[in-house]
Amino acid sequence: MSELGLVRPDMAAIVGQPYGVTVSYPVTASDIRRWAIAVYYPEAPPAHYLDPGAEAAGTLVAPLDISVFAWAAARTEPNAKAFEVDPKYKAVGAMEQNLGVQPPDLFRALNGGLVVDYTGVRIRPGDVIRSETVIARYQEKESRLGAMLVTDTATTWTNQDGERIKTATMSLIRY
Structure with a gap:
């Protein structure tokens, strides 16, 4: 178990595993x-x-x-581990269910920020972009409101040649 008890072993085991994969239409x-x-x-x-x-x-x-996904995606790759959860989990941004794990019982959330790392590889006409999201890490913190869980997700975009275009890391604070 984790220090504050928010990150269960089954949650720790899914860190780094892709759960959201989307592929774009060719960029025009x-x-x-x-x-x-x-x-x-x-x-x-x-x-x-x-x-x-x-x-x-x-x-x-x-x-x-x-x-490149603003209008539509060409396809979203299915995840056999995903299962439906009570909408109250989705309302606070839970993503663990996409990897077959029950989300933590935390029902309030804040956006903790977004950082984007651009590699210098630019998107050009004809490119097909693959977006893959993982849970990058969990951090437990104590706050005035009690224990909180900071979940960092990393979404990496690559082109059809496998070149990394960018990685966007978003922090979700649940408490």
Whole structure:
């Protein structure tokens, strides 16, 4: 058992195991242009995102923050271990059930923040992106409200060549 008793052995055993895998449709130049127009609105996006010459030359790249899953995903890979839980767990962001483990009995939650590590590999037209999420770690902390569990999830995006584009680490505080 853990020091405060929030992280059970079955929870500790799933750290690092992928539970959410999604694959994008091929990224198009139009996707890149629409995303750039949307995120820079009401200002005009930088010209290089709209340049047909960049597209023709193969130098068109997407803004770093593009979400290739904003409109839809080509597929989500099923997870045979996943099971349904009471909606009260999902309401606070529980994810353990996706790996076949009962979430902890904590029913209040806060967003603890998001950090994104970009590798320098850019998304280009034609790329197919794979997004894979894991529970990166659990940390138990004592607070004024009692024991709390900080759960870090890491979502890594790779392209069709297996090159890592970015990893987004989100912290979920449950108490």
